[in-house]
Amino acid sequence: MPKPLAIPELTDEVTLSRYPFLPQATGWITKMAMKHEIDLDILLDGEIMERARIRARSRLIDSVDAEDGVDVASIGDIHTEEGRLLEAFSFYYARLVVGASDDERLISRWAQAEAERAQNILTKDLANLENIAKTYITQIKREENGEWKIGLADFVELCIGISGPRWRLPNCEIKDSWVLLHDEDEKYSSSGKLARLLRERMKDEIKNDAISKMNSMDEGLAIRLSEPVGMIRGLVASRTANAISMVGAGKEDWPPCMKKAIAELSQGINVNHFGRVFLAAISRTIGLPPETTIEFFKSAPDYNEGTTTYQVNHLYDREYVPAGCPKLKVNHNCGVKTGDDRLCDQPWMDHPLKYIRAKQRRRSKQNVEKLPANTPYSGDA
Numbered sequence: 452m453p454k455p456l457a458i459p460e461l462t463d464e465v466t467l468s469r470y471p472f473l474p475q476a477t478g479w480i481t482k483m484a485m486k487h488e489i490d491l492d493i494l495l496d497g498e499i500m501e502r503a504r505i506r507a508r509s510r511l512i513d514s515v516d517a518e519d520g521v522d523v524a525s526i527g528d529i530h531t532e533e534g535r536l537l538e539a540f541s542f543y544y545a546r547l548v549v550g551a552s553d554d555e556r557l558i559s560r561w562a563q564a565e566a567e568r569a570q571n572i573l574t575k576d577l578a579n580l581e582n583i584a585k586t587y588i589t590q591i592k593r594e595e596n597g598e599w600k601i602g603l604a605d606f607v608e609l610c611i612g613i614s615g616p617r618w619r620l621p622n623c624e625i626k627d628s629w630v631l632l633h634d635e636d637e638k639y640s641s642s643g644k645l646a647r648l649l650r651e652r653m654k655d656e657i658k659n660d661a662i663s664k665m666n667s668m669d670e671g672l673a674i675r676l677s678e679p680v681g682m683i684r685g686l687v688a689s690r691t692a693n694a695i696s697m698v699g700a701g702k703e704d705w706p707p708c709m710k711k712a713i714a715e716l717s718q719g720i721n722v723n724h725f726g727r728v729f730l731a732a733i734s735r736t737i738g739l740p741p742e743t744t745i746e747f748f749k750s751a752p753d754y755n756e757g758t759t760t761y762q763v764n765h766l767y768d769r770e771y772v773p774a775g776c777p778k779l780k781v782n783h784n785c786g787v788k789t790g791d792d793r794l795c796d797q798p799w800m801d802h803p804l805k806y807i808r809a810k811q812r813r814r815s816k817q818n819v820e821k822l823p824a825n826t827p828y829s830g831d832a
């Protein structure tokens with residue numbers, strides 16, 4: 452999607468500190484750093500940046516723990532210069548930490564949480580919505596009735612990562628190559644929908660900036676940031692372990708494709724639509740309750756409790772059956788390569804449910820073999 456050739460001027464310092472990732476914020480932050488003599492050493496160890504580092508830690512923890520992005524509320528008052536410094540430099544510090552992690556999945560997760568935070572503010576920040584939209588979107592206009600419309604090409608590109616029927620083109624009103632963002636309800640007002648679309652673009656920008664920091668990070672700086680990096684890595688690892696062990700019974704029989712989808716979601720990796728439907732369908736088929744299946748999606752980059760609950764319940768109600776191996780392979784959802792898993796390498800293996808049955812049969816055979824010879828039903832009846 453082409454970026455706007457010229458971006459609107461934004462000089463309001465409260466706005467720039469609320470959205471410190473905006474391209475318009477770069478010059479302001481540099482000026483603030485010079486005015487307050489904040490260099491890298493001060494940011495990392497200086498006393499005046501202590502509160503910014505604390506806020507950065509909570510931004511990072513929220514990106515792993517919170518269900519709706521980083522906490523919107525700053526710990527300072529952004530109507531004071533001190534509060535604005537705190538907000539802007541906490542973002543910069545958090546970005547350095549994820550950059551030092553050398554972990555693109557962690558960066559994606561953090562970018563997702565920061566973008567979600569910005570979306571939550573923007574939905575209500577109508578005074579800045581238009582300028583921020585025009586920073587990222589080429590074709591955006593407001594109708595006389597106050598509703599927004601967005602160019603078809605922009606809409607299609609931004610919707611790729613958003614699930615839900617309202618974001619599918621056949622369900623939208625299109626007029627002269629513009630997609631009309633109609634008001635629906637409080638959450639999906641026209642402005643709310645625009646903010647949701649913007650989140651996708653903001654997430655990409657935040658992520659790309661952090662990756663470029665990661666690529667240019669020198670060893671010495673990475674070492675100085677090893678403590679906060681270790682903290683956030685440890686948190687992610689514990690959440691991943693929780694997700695995998697959440698359902699004790701039978702998980703040793705789950706096929707690699709199912710484990711892959713669960714593990715990726717729990718690490719905040721965006722599993723594609725086919726993989727998500729497969730995970731919900733196989734969970735239903737093997738008897739997991741919908742609540743457990745919903746849990747699997749809780750760390751997904753675009754997790755929304757209402758939408759996920761609706762979609763999982765819909766799949767359960769309609770009794771979707773999981774796709775077979777050929778389709779999972781074509782859609783990049785197979786969990787193995789040749790040699791990784793002997794069962795998956797079998798020529799007859801064409802469905803994950805066959806994998807589960809084969810595992811169960813093999814285990815029950817092993818259990819029977821372990822039984823004493825005089826135990827009833829110890830052999831085939």
Ligand code: SF4
Binds near residue numbers: 779785795
């Ligand atoms: S071969 Fe089939 S069962 Fe095995 S991981 Fe791939 S899709 Fe799943």
